[in-house]
Amino acid sequence: MNEGVPVNPIRKNKTRSLVALAACSALAFGCGEQPTDPQEIVDNLLQAGFPADDIRVVGDAVYVGRDAEVSLEASREMLQAPASSEEQYRTTNTVSATVTKICVNGPGFTGVFSTALDLAIQNYEELPLTFSMARAPSSGCSYTINAVIDPNLNGGVAGFPSGGLPYSTITIGGQLSQYGVDTIEHVITHELGHTIGFRHADYYNRAISCGSGGNEGDAGVGAILIPGTPSTAAVGGSYMNSCFRASETGEMTGSDLTAVLAMYGSAPTTLSFRTATGNYLVAENGGGAYVAANRTAIGPWERFVYVDVNGGQLLNNDIINLRAADGSFVVAENGGGGVVNANRPVAGAWEAFRIINLDGWNDFLSGDRVALQAANGQYVVAENGGGGAGSGSVNANRSSIGAWETFVITLQ
Structure with a gap:
């Protein structure tokens, strides 16, 4: 993510960026694990279709998209044929279903950074x-991601999964302290x-969120679109845009949720509501x-x-988004x-x-009567x-629950 170069030019520090480029690549925001070859x-990235000018070697580390470090194993996986086309913009590398709990270890995160880390995990x-x-x-962690802070960075850097496991490290820039907690969360x-x-939602044209920049590369295996998500990017349209703004909310947009649920959602994920008639x-x-x-x-529009705001199983009196x-x-x-x-x-x-x-149950099954x-x-x-x-045929203006305020749900 090109979060070291925010859209607001007043926030840029060109001198610092040039110095960082010499040390570790300003747009990569730090160096992660050292690849062996x-x-x-x-060579694997070029074969997978990544443009040569978007591949950056810093020491023994290799980056694409300016902030995503690629390990040797991950680059080899990119040459494998994808099993399906049901993912958003991503590489062919995903997390295995055997990983049931991902833990994030950030002992160096304190103050606003600690709060932002908790919100991001949430x-x-x-x-x-x-x-x-x-x-x-x-307890019960299938895999642990280490989160570290680099005081010389103004953004973040991570990498793609390999071997069915998440990438091992995220590095977050200490210079993000100039922004609010929502931006750091983002x-x-x-x-x-x-x-x-x-992958970045605007991988095909980084200028959309960054103001400048080109195509990170596609080649069919490098960036796969999830059905139901936009094929074009917009400023503020996704938390996976290449560049961030000082005004970020830290929350996922609707298309982000579609993408994450399509990749890793566990059924059932949808509710339909039948009225009294x-x-x-x-x-x-x-x-x-x-x-x-x-x-x-019931069709797609119904x-x-x-999203259970509290997380976990959907239970009676939970707060949800639809x-x-x-x-x-x-x-x-x-x-x-x-x-x-x-x-x-x-x-x-x-x-x-x-x-x-x-109906008085603590959980929900299809056929239960509910109110919102x-x-x-x-x-x-x-x-x-x-x-x-028409508009106004469904309102939220009743002070008590009667027949018209009662719905029978179907979970799918």
Whole structure:
């Protein structure tokens, strides 16, 4: 991630960047483990389709994309044919399903860096993934990533998985202290993304987030797109963009969540809601508009990916986010009291709902009756019990739970 060169030119320190380049590459933000054969790594990367001008050798370390160190084993894996095309922009290297808990050890992270590390881990831990993520020390770790701080860096550096294991180290720049905790969280979340196999979302044109730069390379095996995620990047559109901004929130966008869940999601991940009339809630156009209640069957637009904010198993009274097919989050406008839409790129307080099992169970199964409570305490309602086709047919403005505020769920 080119987080050592923020978009805001006032924040740049050109003199420092030139000095760092001589020492270790300013755009790589530090050196990680030392590969045993840099030339073979370079040859493998060229064969995999990476442009020569995007491959940088510093000592015995080899980098692509300016911040992703490539080991010899990882470079060899890139030459293998991909097993599927169900991933976002990533290399063919992913984390094996045998890795069930990833721990991150950062004893040198204190103060705002410690808080940011905890928040970055939480970004992954709160998702229903094939692996959990925790900060070390923790029991039951399948693999431990070491997190270190380099006071001379203003960004981060990591590498790709190899042998089915995450990359072993993330290095975070101490100069990030000039930014807020959300920006540091963003950088750490990004570097953790590299360790589990994500490429930059704007790999094909780094100028999108950096203001300058070219194509990191594709070749079919170097950058694979996950269906359902945008094939083009935008400023602020992904936590995996090459460059960061001082205004980053630290949170994943809707397309980021789609990508992570597609790569590592554990089923079930979607909820559908049947109203009193037998109709289903729908995010019109798959998201980006309002929520209606007039569908007679479950299709992609009637399935909502849920994120349990507390992490772990979905339980009664948990707070959840709901995401439409296009990655947009469902929102109770003004936190409740009005219409329900599905048009938010990130999840905040208005996009959080308490899910209540009206049948009294502590967990949820298909067929259970539930209610959704907005941030202001009011309940989601399908007006007239369902059947409404326009904006306002689903609201979040009821003070109590009745038949119209009751939904039967299907988990898939």
